[in-house]
Every structure is written in C-alpha cells, then in structure tokens.
Amino acid sequence: MAIRITVNGKRRTITASPDTPLLYVLRDDLRLRGPKFGCGLSQCGACSVLVDGKEIRSCVTPVVGVVGKRVTTLEGLPALYAEQKSLPKVPALHPLQQAWIEEQVPQCGYCQSGMIVMAAELLERKARPTDAEIKTWMDPHLCRCATHNAIVRAIKRAAKVTSRAGQELA
Amino acid sequence: MTSFEQQTFTRTGFLKGGGALIVAMGLPATALWPDSASGAIGAAHAWPTEVDPSALGSWLAVHADNSVTCFTGKTDLGQGNRTALAQIVAEELDVSFGQVRMIMGDTMRSVDQGPTVGSLTTALAGPQLRQAAANGRQALLSLAATRLAVPADKLTVKDGIVSSVTDPSKKVSYGELVSGSLLGVAMPRKGKGTGFGLSLGGAQPKAVGDYTVVGKSIARVDIPPKVTGEWFYIQDVRLPGMLHGRVIRPPGLGSQLLGYGKPSHGARVVRMKNFLGVVAEREWDAIQAANDLKVRWSKWAGLPTMANLHKYIRNTPSLEDAVVSSVGDAHAALANAARPFSASYTSALQTHGSIGPSCAVADVKDGSATVWSGTQGPNVVRAAVADALDMPLESVRIITYDASGCYGRNGSDMATIDAALMSQLTGRPVRVQWMRHDEHGWDPKGPATVHQLRGGLDANGEIVGWDHEAWIPAFFETTVIGSVLAGRTVRMPSLHLWEDPILYDIPASRQLAHYQGDIGSTENNGVGLISAWIRSPVQLQLTFASESFFDELAAAAGADPVEWRLRSLKDPRMIAVLEAAAKAAKWQTRPSPAPNARATSGIARGRGVATSLRGGTYNAEVAEVEVNRQTGKVRVKHVVMVQDNGLTINPRALKLGIEANVVQTVSRALMEEVTFDRSNVTSLDWEGYPIIRFTDAPTVEVISIERPDLRATGSGEPSCNPIAPAIGNAVFDAVGVRLRAMPMNPKRVKAALRQAA
Numbered sequence: 040m041a042i043r044i045t046v047n048g049k050r051r052t053i054t055a056s057p058d059t060p061l062l063y064v065l066r067d068d069l070r071l072r073g074p075k076f077g078c079g080l081s082q083c084g085a086c087s088v089l090v091d092g093k094e095i096r097s098c099v100t101p102v103v104g105v106v107g108k109r110v111t112t113l114e115g116l117p118a119l120y121a122e123q124k125s126l127p128k129v130p131a132l133h134p135l136q137q138a139w140i141e142e143q144v145p146q147c148g149y150c151q152s153g154m155i156v157m158a159a160e161l162l163e164r165k166a167r168p169t170d171a172e173i174k175t176w177m178d179p180h181l182c183r184c185a186t187h188n189a190i191v192r193a194i195k196r197a198a199k200v201t202s203r204a205g206q207e208l209a
Numbered sequence: 210m211t212s213f214e215q216q217t218f219t220r221t222g223f224l225k226g227g228g229a230l231i232v233a234m235g236l237p238a239t240a241l242w243p244d245s246a247s248g249a250i251g252a253a254h255a256w257p258t259e260v261d262p263s264a265l266g267s268w269l270a271v272h273a274d275n276s277v278t279c280f281t282g283k284t285d286l287g288q289g290n291r292t293a294l295a296q297i298v299a300e301e302l303d304v305s306f307g308q309v310r311m312i313m314g315d316t317m318r319s320v321d322q323g324p325t326v327g328s329l330t331t332a333l334a335g336p337q338l339r340q341a342a343a344n345g346r347q348a349l350l351s352l353a354a355t356r357l358a359v360p361a362d363k364l365t366v367k368d369g370i371v372s373s374v375t376d377p378s379k380k381v382s383y384g385e386l387v388s389g390s391l392l393g394v395a396m397p398r399k400g401k402g403t404g405f406g407l408s409l410g411g412a413q414p415k416a417v418g419d420y421t422v423v424g425k426s427i428a429r430v431d432i433p434p435k436v437t438g439e440w441f442y443i444q445d446v447r448l449p450g451m452l453h454g455r456v457i458r459p460p461g462l463g464s465q466l467l468g469y470g471k472p473s474h475g476a477r478v479v480r481m482k483n484f485l486g487v488v489a490e491r492e493w494d495a496i497q498a499a500n501d502l503k504v505r506w507s508k509w510a511g512l513p514t515m516a517n518l519h520k521y522i523r524n525t526p527s528l529e530d531a532v533v534s535s536v537g538d539a540h541a542a543l544a545n546a547a548r549p550f551s552a553s554y555t556s557a558l559q560t561h562g563s564i565g566p567s568c569a570v571a572d573v574k575d576g577s578a579t580v581w582s583g584t585q586g587p588n589v590v591r592a593a594v595a596d597a598l599d600m601p602l603e604s605v606r607i608i609t610y611d612a613s614g615c616y617g618r619n620g621s622d623m624a625t626i627d628a629a630l631m632s633q634l635t636g637r638p639v640r641v642q643w644m645r646h647d648e649h650g651w652d653p654k655g656p657a658t659v660h661q662l663r664g665g666l667d668a669n670g671e672i673v674g675w676d677h678e679a680w681i682p683a684f685f686e687t688t689v690i691g692s693v694l695a696g697r698t699v700r701m702p703s704l705h706l707w708e709d710p711i712l713y714d715i716p717a718s719r720q721l722a723h724y725q726g727d728i729g730s731t732e733n734n735g736v737g738l739i740s741a742w743i744r745s746p747v748q749l750q751l752t753f754a755s756e757s758f759f760d761e762l763a764a765a766a767g768a769d770p771v772e773w774r775l776r777s778l779k780d781p782r783m784i785a786v787l788e789a790a791a792k793a794a795k796w797q798t799r800p801s802p803a804p805n806a807r808a809t810s811g812i813a814r815g816r817g818v819a820t821s822l823r824g825g826t827y828n829a830e831v832a833e834v835e836v837n838r839q840t841g842k843v844r845v846k847h848v849v850m851v852q853d854n855g856l857t858i859n860p861r862a863l864k865l866g867i868e869a870n871v872v873q874t875v876s877r878a879l880m881e882e883v884t885f886d887r888s889n890v891t892s893l894d895w896e897g898y899p900i901i902r903f904t905d906a907p908t909v910e911v912i913s914i915e916r917p918d919l920r921a922t923g924s925g926e927p928s929c930n931p932i933a934p935a936i937g938n939a940v941f942d943a944v945g946v947r948l949r950a951m952p953m954n955p956k957r958v959k960a961a962l963r964q965a966a
Contacts, residue, residue: 055493063493067491072441079645140428148436149565149612184869185871190903
C-alpha cells in the first residue's frame with residue numbers, strides 16, 4: 040500500500056506493506072545509506088534514526104508507525120540542527136559529524152551512523168554531559184571495532200559547540 | 210641513462226609495454242573511480258587471468274588534470290589502509306596527498322598483492338607501491354627532461370609539477386607530460402614471488418629523511434563520507450533487476466535437506482542439494498519468506514559437548530605435528546630442574562562479530578560472473594567463485610567495496626559464494642545479506658586452543674627450561690560453507706602457522722605444535738565448525754599461554770614481573786618497549802601477588818604486564834584491573850600499550866587503530882565465548898554473545914616508539930597479543946589466583962577464587 044512518511048524534512052510516498060520495518064524503506068526505497076542493517080533485533084543500534092527527535096531502532100519499527108511523525112537519519116542531522124538552534128542556514132555538518140572527523144573516530148564506520156544519531160539526542164537533552172553520562176547513554180550501542188573512547192571524546196568536543204549554539208534544554 | 214631507463218624507454222619499450230602509465234585520452238579521472246556500482250555492469254566478459262605486476266600502468270594512472278589513480282589489490286578493512294597507501298604513493302611521486310586516489314581490490318584492474326591479512330599491508334604492499342611509484346616518478350622525470358631540455362638530475366618535482374632547479378620558469382606538470390599518449394613502462398621483478406612476495410626493482414626510492422607525506426598524521430579520506438552517510442559500503446551495492454536473497458542454513462552441521470514447503474511473500478526458493486535460500490524482489494519479503502519457510506532437515510549431533518571441548522581438541526589425532534623451535538635439550542633441562550612447573554591453558558571459540566552481517570552482490574550471466582564483495586582477498590575469492598560456479602578464472606571478476614569491519618575472515622567470503630550460487634541458479638543479479646543469526650552462527654569461528662606449558666627453575670631461581678606444546682588449528686585451508694552445502698566444495702587458502710617467538714634467554718626450550726582439524730570435522734566428512742583466525746592469527750592464544758606462564762615462573766621465583774622479564778631479554782627494541790610501558794604505567798617494583806591479594810571481600814586491584822613480538826613489531830602492555838571478589842567480574846580500568854613497528858606511515862591513524870584494537874581484545878579476553886550444542890552454534894545474537902560496551906571500555910594510553918630508519922612492520926593487530934596475558938597477570942596480582950582459561954569471565958574467576966580459598 041502507499042504510505043506517506045516524512046524523512047529528513049521531505050514528504051515521501053512509498054509502496055510497502057505497513058509492517059515493513061522502517062529500515063528497509065529508508066535503505067531500499069529511499070536509498071539512504073546512513074542507517075545500517077546490523078541485527079534486525081534491536082540489539083546493536085546500527086539502524087538508529089530519530090523519530091520526532093528520539094532515537095529508535097528502525098530495524099524493528101514498522102513503517103506505518105512513523106506516519107505523521109518526523110524521521111531524521113544521519114543525512115538529515117545538519118538540517119535538524121539548524122532548526123533546533125534557529126540557525127540562519129543549514130550547516131554542511133552537524134557539530135557531532137564535525138567532531139567525528141576532527142577526532143578521526145571511525146574505523147570501519149558501520150556503527151557510526153547509529154552512534155551519531157544517538158549522541159544527537161543526548162546533546163539535545165543535556166548540554167554538557169560528563170564522561171560517565173555519555174557512556175551510560177551510549178551503552179545500548181555496539182561498536183565491534185571498539186572506538187568507544189574516540190566516540191566519547193568526539194561527543195565532548197561537539198558538546199562544546201552545541202551548548203554554545205543554543206539555549207540550554209532540560 | 211641507467212640500464213633500467215635504457216630498457217624501459219626504448220621505442221620498443223614504448224610499443225611493447227603491457228600497461229599504461231598514462232590514461233589521458235579524453236578519459237577523466239572520475240571515469241576510473243568506483244563511486245557507484247552502476248558503471249561497472251556489462252555483458253559477458255573475459256578478464257585477464259592476472260593484472261601484470263611488471264607493467265607500471267597496472268599500478269598508476271596519471272591524468273591530464275595532474276591527478277593520479279593508484280590501483281592496489283589490497284582492501285581497506287577499516288584501519289585506514291587506503292590513506293596510508295596513498296601517502297606512500299604521493300611521497301614517492303612527489304605529488305600532494307590530495308592528488309592521489311586509490312582503487313582497491315578489483316581483480317580486473319589491480320595487481321594481486323595477496324589478501325589483506327595479518328597487518329601486512331604497510332609492511333609488504335607498502336614497499337611494492339613505493340617501488341612502483343618511484344619508477345613512475347623516474348619515468349615522468351625522463352619525459353620532462355626531454356620536454357624541457359634539462360637533464361633529469363637538474364629537475365625537481367613538487368605537487369606533480371616538474372621544474373628546472375636552475376630556472377624555475379621551465380616547468381611542466383605530470384598531466385601535461387603524458388597528455389594524449391599511452392606509455393608502456395615495464396618494471397623489473399626481483400625473483401618469482403607473487404602476492405605478498407612480489408618484489409619489484411627499478412628506481413631508488415626516496416631516503417626516509419626526505420619524507421614529507423609519509424610519517425604525517427594525514428586525516429583519513431574515508432572518514433568524512435562515513436560520518437555523512439555518503440560512504441558506499443558493500444551493503445549499499447544495488448543492481449538493476451536485482452533480487453534480494455537470504456540463506457537458510459541447516460540446524461546441524463551435517464543435516465541433510467529432506468524437504469520444504471511453499472514459500473510465502475511471493476518469494477522463490479533456490480536450492481542446490483543442501484544449499485537452500487529464498488529470493489524476492491523486496492528485501493523484507495525475502496527476510497520473511499526465509500523465516501516462514503517450513504523446512505525438514507535430518508538430525509545431526511556430532512559435535513563434542515562444550516564442557517568436553519578442550520579434552521576433545523587434545524585427544525583428537527592431529528593432522529600434523531611440528532617442532533616449531535628447539536634450543537638445547539628442553540626435556541632433560543626440565544627433568545633436572547630443581548623446581549619444575551607445569552600448567553595447561555585454554556582459549557574459547559570466538560566469533561568475528563562484525564556489526565554488519567556479510568553481504569555480496571553477484572551478477573552471473575552469459576557464462577561470466579561479476580561479483581561485488583566485501584572480501585579481504587579479492588583474488589582468493591575470485592578463484593573460489595570460479596570453482597563454485599565451475600567457470601574458468603577469466604570469466605570471474607571480483608570488485609570489492611568496504612564492508613563492516615571483519616578482523617579476520619568473517620562471513621564475507623562465504624556470503625560471496627552464496628550470492629554467486631543464487632545468481633547462477635536464478636539467472637538474475639542477487640544481493641545476499643546474511644541475517645544476524647547467519648553471521649553469529651556461520652562466520653568462521655576464531656578457534657579454541659589448548660596449551661601445555663612446562664618450565665623449570667634452578668636452585669637460584671633462574672629459568673633453566675621451557676616447553677610450550679599447543680593444540681592449534683592446522684588451517685591448511687578454509688572450507689566455504691555454501692559450496693559444501695551445494696555439493697561443490699570449495700576450499701580457500703588459509704594461514705597455517707605458529708607465531709610466538711620465545712623472547713627470553715632460556716638455555717633449553719622447545720615449541721611443539723599439534724595442528725588439528727576443525728571441531729567436528731572428523732564426525733562430518735571433513736567439514737566441522739568452520740574456523741579461521743581472528744586477529745592476531747594464532748598468536749593471541751599462544752601468547753596468552755606463554756606470557757601468563759612466564760609470569761607464573763616469575764611469581765614462583767619471587768621476582769617482580771617487569772624485572773624478571775628484563776633480566777632475560779636481549780633484544781634492545783623489546784627492552785625499550787617494556788621499559789617505556791613500565792615507566793608510563795608508573796610500575797611499582799614488587800613481586801605479585803599484591804600484599805592484600807588474599808583478602809576475602811571487596812574490590813581488589815592489580816597490575817600485570819606482558820610482551821609480544823610479531824612479524825618484527827614489538828609490544829609491551831601494562832593492564833590495571835579491578836576484580837570484584839563477590840561477582841567475579843574483572844574490569845580493566847586502564848591499559849598502557851607501547852609499540853615499536855619501525856617506520857610509521859600515519860602516527861595518528863596508528864594510535865587510534867591500536868586504541869580500538871586494545872579495547873576489542875579486552876572484550877575477547879574477558880567476555881567472549883561462542884556456545885554450541887551437539888548440533889551447532891547456539892550463540893546466535895548479541896545477547897548470546899555479548900561484547901564490551903562503553904561503560905566497561907578501559908582508557909588506553911598508546912605510546913609509539915618512532916624508528917623511521919627501520920622498515921615498517923605490521924602496525925594494527927600485533928598489539929592485541931599481550932593483552933589477555935597482561936590482564937590475567939593483573940588478576941593474579943590482585944587476588945592471587947591464576948586464570949588459565951580465556952575468556953576470563955566472572956564464572957571462571959569465581960571458580961578460581963573458590964578453589965584457592
């Protein structure tokens with residue numbers, strides 16, 4: 040059936056059975072390469088995207104469940120950030136993406152889309168998280184290359200930018 | 210002109226040269242770049258059996274815009290080879306780093322430099338590319354000398370612009386030099402080596418002291434697109450008319466397919482003997498159909514029990530026994546030792562655990578096969594695909610794309626064969642991605658091993674004898690599961706080796722290998738639980754046993770573990786890394802265990818040290834741990850890792866790679882164990898096979914000892930070898946019990962504490 044969803048600010052109509060997990064719609068129909076298939080079991084976080092600003096696992100979320108909501112993938116983070124911080128124009132990169140480059144975080148990079156998406160929600164909730172808060176928040180996400188320490192460094196680096204760019208949120 | 214130049218720049222040489230240094234006939238550089246799979250699809254092809262390594266054009270193309278494309282048979286598994294190799298090429302060609310673009314692992318276009326394994330890329334492929342680039346620079350300089358009427362030795366090159374030393378207004382770019390021409394340059398080969406062993410001659414490469422690109426922490430080229438979602442992984446390859454395939458594996462290793470029902474969701478069943486799968490137009494339909502399909506398999510239960518695994522390994526007749534090293538008469542020395550010691554060590558089966566399950570896309574038609582793969586070894590897989598499809602090698606082309614990190618032979622090669630078989634069976638392009646249970650269940654397993662260590666001290670507490678006997682996998686080859694099931698068994702080359710040199714000055718020693726088959730292979734016609742090394746091949750297990758047992762002797766002698774090692778080390782590079790590690794860790798000299806180790810409650814703290822030498826790379830590590838005496842949980846708090854790998858190509862990428870490698874190996878040392886029943890693997894997801902998470906990851910201090918004057922040796926995986934023994938030695942320091950089985954999980958720690966109480 041035809042399903043209308045909003046992904047990265049664009050309204051898209053796709054034809055799929057309503058129980059199709061969002062991940063396959065994003066990857067196969069919309070050809071987005073950020074979200075990845077990792078486990079299909081909501082265990083690893085490679086498929087994470089934001090739905091109305093909250094991280095969800097797209098591998099177990101039926102596409103029909105996001106109708107009327109706003110889906111943001113890794114690709115849509117700069118635009119979401121511009122909106123969140125009322126920036127005059129959309130930056131090329133979300134500060135987290137910039138920090139990921141500056142800290143040279145990825146090894147293979149397969150999990151990093153989910154990591155960045157997860158961290159984006161954290162920095163909206165908590166302007167300057169501590170190391171311990173970052174680790175606890177990120178704990179549900181797996182990185183087999185084991186770049187955990189670099190990820191923590193990048194989130195702290197990005198937090199310096201994001202916390203200055205906008206008003207402190209709860 | 211030197212004889213090399215005379216040989217390569219004769220008119221005949223121009224005409225006869227097999228490869229093109231230059232591709233400039235209106236072809237933009239981008240035409241060579243594999244940014245999407247779409248450009249590479251074609252009808253039936255016959256491809257060369259081998260890309261000629263002695264033709265310069267097999268390695269390099271210079272474009273009219275003065276950019277350079279380098280072709281390499283190596284792939285990038287996530288550690289940054291693409292960047293490091295481009296640095297080497299840019300350095301020798303005297304172009305800026307940004308002018309070099311890499312094409313990796315395409316059997317039609319890149320020379321076979323051996324599979325990307327064992328941290329051998331910068332060590333072995335680096336010199337091959339360096340020589341090719343040095344020859345390219347020399348060839349271009351010769352052209353420039355003619356064009357500018359300036360002798361070659363009066364020319365200088367910067368950013369690919371050749372100019373006269375005495376008159377800088379006389380200049381020409383590489384791109385202008387080659388414009389419109391096709392230049393064949395043959396390079397002399399040294400010896401008959403191929404792959405890893407390929408050795409090229411020709412121009413003298415640059416002196417290390419002149420390096421401006423190598424040795425610099427250049428940002429990795431793959432990282433920006435990896436954080437924006439633009440990077441193209443093997444999982445992203447899509448072909449027109451493509452079907453999505455999923456495999457359906459048997460419940461037991463030796464189960465036979467008895468029958469199956471009707472597929473759901475409009476899917477089609479593909480079957481060849483015991484090879485079973487489904488294909489569908491849409492991915493979710495294929496997944497559901499694979500889940501839903503009712504399949505009858507025969508029962509098979511030929512595996513040993515988990516409890517009996519190590520006894521089984523030790524008691525199964527070996528395929529080959531070999532004395533790996535022998536000094537003096539170890540048997541007599543141990544028999545006569547005042548204080549003899551003996552201990553057995555074991556390690557568990559582990560999974561590679563790639564976050565992205567293996568994936569491949571195959572287009573088999575008109576008697577040829579184009580296969581997109583995430584393999585480490587495109588040429589190895591090419592032969593395997595040809596065998597599995599019963600095609601000549603020339604009819605198969607493998608194009609690699611980066612995959613999820615593999616750390617060894619994960620399921621990539623296996624999924625590649627699955628896709629090829631499914632495409633052959635359906636006549637359509639097929640994309641196969643394994644599901645999580647396929648990857649956890651069927652990736653070749655990092656093998657379980659058994660070790661018997663014997664050592665002896667004399668009356669003064671000096672080591673007089675050492676014996677390490679190990680039951681380790683033979684790995685003459687790796688069987689490809691899909692091909693076995695399809696009745697077209699393909700075996701791929703693997704790594705048959707022992708690597709754990711005795712570092713210490715011991716008067717009598719022996720290392721004895723019993724090379725074993727895969728577990729269950731004797732019970733299932735030679736195909737057991739298919740196994741393959743996870744970093745670092747064989748040494749993770751051997752060094753766990755040897756460096757732990759060496760620590761046992763130190764404790765028996767009442768010696769400080771660092772001093773004990775320094776006393777019998779002779780190699781100055783090993784001494785340097787160990788001293789650096791002890792210094793950085795603020796090592797306090799005293800024997801283990803710590804004075805309060807035998808307290809009965811609370812958190813105990815300890816520190817341990819271990820060293821390793823692999824392929825010329827020296828490592829020393831100090832681990833600081835906490836042991837919870839109640840729960841048995843070991844937490845590694847901090848690791849100091851020192852490495853000397855000779856010349857470092859990219860210091861920052863090296864340190865980050867080591868840091869990640871350390872944390873991954875801590876996970877393997879403490880937590881990871883594949884579970885299985887009598888039929889097959891039972892740890893089929895991340896709950897059944899947990900790995901380390903953020904809150905348990907230790908902090909890591911990486912210290913690289915720079916020796917730019919020495920050849921580059923393996924940089925990535927050698928550092929995993931001292932980790933498990935350093936942790937075990939730290940646990941002994943903390944609580945006074947010796948852990949002799951990996952992983953050192955809470956269950957084993959508690960059992961050891963109970964036994965000691």
